[in-house]
Amino acid sequence: MGKGFFEVPIAINEPIKTYAPDSEERKEVLDTYKEMYHSTIEVPMYINGKDVKTNETGTMAPPHDHKHILGTYHKAEKKHIEEAISTALEARKKWAATPWEQRAAIFLRAAELIAGPYRAKINAATMLAQSKTIHQAEIDSACELIDFLRFNVQYMTEIYSEQPESTSGAWNRLEYRPLEGFIYAITPFNFTAIAGNLPSSAALMGNVAIWKPSDSQVYSAKVVLDVFKEAGVPDGVINMVMGDPEMITDTILDSPDFSGLHFTGSTHVFKDLWKKIGMNIHNYKTYPRIVGETGGKDFIVAHKTSHPKQVATAITRGAFEFQGQKCSAASRCYIPKSIWPEVEKFVKEDVSSFKMGSPEDMSNFITAVIHEGSFNKLASYIDQAKKDPEAEIITGGGYDKSKGYFIEPTVIKTSDPQYTTMCTELFGPVVTIYVYEDETWEDTLKLVDNTSEYALTGAVFSEDRYAMETAVRILENAAGNFYINDKPTGAVVGQQPFGGARASGTNDKAGSKLNLYRWVSPRMVKETFVSPTDYRYPFLG
Numbered sequence: 001m002g003k004g005f006f007e008v009p010i011a012i013n014e015p016i017k018t019y020a021p022d023s024e025e026r027k028e029v030l031d032t033y034k035e036m037y038h039s040t041i042e043v044p045m046y047i048n049g050k051d052v053k054t055n056e057t058g059t060m061a062p063p064h065d066h067k068h069i070l071g072t073y074h075k076a077e078k079k080h081i082e083e084a085i086s087t088a089l090e091a092r093k094k095w096a097a098t099p100w101e102q103r104a105a106i107f108l109r110a111a112e113l114i115a116g117p118y119r120a121k122i123n124a125a126t127m128l129a130q131s132k133t134i135h136q137a138e139i140d141s142a143c144e145l146i147d148f149l150r151f152n153v154q155y156m157t158e159i160y161s162e163q164p165e166s167t168s169g170a171w172n173r174l175e176y177r178p179l180e181g182f183i184y185a186i187t188p189f190n191f192t193a194i195a196g197n198l199p200s201s202a203a204l205m206g207n208v209a210i211w212k213p214s215d216s217q218v219y220s221a222k223v224v225l226d227v228f229k230e231a232g233v234p235d236g237v238i239n240m241v242m243g244d245p246e247m248i249t250d251t252i253l254d255s256p257d258f259s260g261l262h263f264t265g266s267t268h269v270f271k272d273l274w275k276k277i278g279m280n281i282h283n284y285k286t287y288p289r290i291v292g293e294t295g296g297k298d299f300i301v302a303h304k305t306s307h308p309k310q311v312a313t314a315i316t317r318g319a320f321e322f323q324g325q326k327c328s329a330a331s332r333c334y335i336p337k338s339i340w341p342e343v344e345k346f347v348k349e350d351v352s353s354f355k356m357g358s359p360e361d362m363s364n365f366i367t368a369v370i371h372e373g374s375f376n377k378l379a380s381y382i383d384q385a386k387k388d389p390e391a392e393i394i395t396g397g398g399y400d401k402s403k404g405y406f407i408e409p410t411v412i413k414t415s416d417p418q419y420t421t422m423c424t425e426l427f428g429p430v431v432t433i434y435v436y437e438d439e440t441w442e443d444t445l446k447l448v449d450n451t452s453e454y455a456l457t458g459a460v461f462s463e464d465r466y467a468m469e470t471a472v473r474i475l476e477n478a479a480g481n482f483y484i485n486d487k488p489t490g491a492v493v494g495q496q497p498f499g500g501a502r503a504s505g506t507n508d509k510a511g512s513k514l515n516l517y518r519w520v521s522p523r524m525v526k527e528t529f530v531s532p533t534d535y536r537y538p539f540l541g
């Protein structure tokens with residue numbers, strides 16, 4: 001930027017549309033959904049601005065209607081990944097030198113394309129690919145992705161304006177260079193917004209990226225890619241590849257130019273990736289940045305002074321929206337004995353009122369889980385709970401995969417606070433309740449802190465300020481996103497930067513400046529106006 005200190009539009013959160021009956025947006029998204037459902041598409045890879053097709057393909061189907069084919073996507077061979085690396089590095093030369101306002105304009109444009117002409121399509125694609133209800137699709141693929149794009153542009157300018165002190169004799173300038181090399185972005189199935197954000201946040205800061213979406217999200221990833229293309233992301237800056245994750249990863253991590261991993265997904269995959277990077281560390285030209293947001297075993301703890309109806313609502317929304325497939329979903333709850341009967345009554349009432357089925361029927365609150373592997377895993381935990389004496393299923397427990405991967409929202413009550421479903425991330429519509437003695441508040445908080453390896457989100461309900469203060473203190477390291485008298489899900493970009501520590505990730509807080517710092521390598525430039533000509537200092541006399 002040589003000709004002005006430009007100010008970017010102030011980022012505001014995209015308003016959430018309601019999709020109420022008879023609304024224009026509801027009609028538009030349903031029409032788009034039907035049109036997409038009744039046609040098939042082919043998703044090529046996208047390398048250096050070209051569509052790349054191969055001999056190996058996978059199929060795409062809606063989880064709620066798994067026999068219905070939406071299309072196919074192409075899978076990489078090793079040579080495609082090598083080509084993506086070499087062409088991305090070539091593209092980097094121009095992109096890294098592109099003035100920031102040009103990069104900002106591209107991603108602000110992407111935000112407006114999603115807010116406007118692509119909104120119905122990206123939402124319908126997310127409903128089809130990931131079985132999200134329209135509300136869940138709207139807050140993810142439309143609003144959150146728009147917010148990521150707008151806020152990141154603003155954060156970028158804030159970072160660039162952070163400059164050191166200078167004196168009259170020397171001007172100190174910090175340049176926020178992109179990393180030297182390329183970024184590998186690996187994204188999960190559960191958020192279209194995350195899929196868009198991981199490659200684009202790094203690209204915004206001047207990096208080039210190779211993006212591998214989840215096999216279960218390729219259908220909506222394609223819409224994100226189309227938006228990036230239309231917004232003007234130059235060839236080679238964001239490349240999308242699909243296929244065998246091991247082969248793709250091994251090829252990428254073998255490259256001496258690999259300079260950063262932007263990952264969201266499960267903990268064990270991330271730990272293995274970290275290990276592989278460590279094994280290759282002597283080959284890299286630079287120490288790679290490793291950013292990973294991973295699993296959770298998120299809690300709700302209620303104090304005896306909390307309101308049973310509020311606690312129950314937090315459980316039913318926090319545990320079951322999007323079938324519990326949010327990394328932040330409540331999956332273990334600690335409820336005091338005195339209020340449990342009321343909480344139980346309200347939870348059962350809520351769950352029995354849920355409708356389950358296709359997201360096309362907008363009266364459904366619950367749809368299908370993502371794939372057969374997830375369905376089978378959840379069914380086996382439910383079957384085990386039916387047998388175990390320390391577990392009791394108080395509502396739900398049914399499942400059926402004949403048409404879609406449907407698991408009934410299930411509440412397990414356990415007498416053992418270390419019962420397997422209190423500790424293991426299941427990633428589905430299953431929540432486990434442990435009822436504790438009212439007078440053991442502090443011990444219960446310590447139990448919450450020690451039960452799981454994760455530390456992503458957690459919520460505490462209490463009307464007693466001293467009890468709340470105790471919880472805030474004891475649970476200091478138990479969650480990266482901590483909620484007081486609210487459910488533990490639903491973080492909003494710009495309002496609640498998101499991420500957890502311990503086994504939940506590197507806590508680099510997507511949707512905040514902290515994340516963007518990871519994609520730059522600052523260069524300090526000191527310019528002295530009149531250079532000294534004598535080595536002697538006055539003290540030498």
Ligand code: NAD
Nearest residue numbers: 187188189213214245246249265266269293294295296327
């Ligand atoms: P996953 O780990 O199965 O897959 C994530 C990505 O990693 C996919 O693109 C997948 O293809 C890829 N992958 C799988 N095996 C790989 C390998 N061996 N090498 C390289 N890449 C590999 O996760 P998922 O089922 O897509 O998503 C659910 C998980 O993501 C949950 O654990 C959830 O908690 C977590 N998640 C965390 C956050 C967060 O912000 N902390 C957000 C969303 C999801």
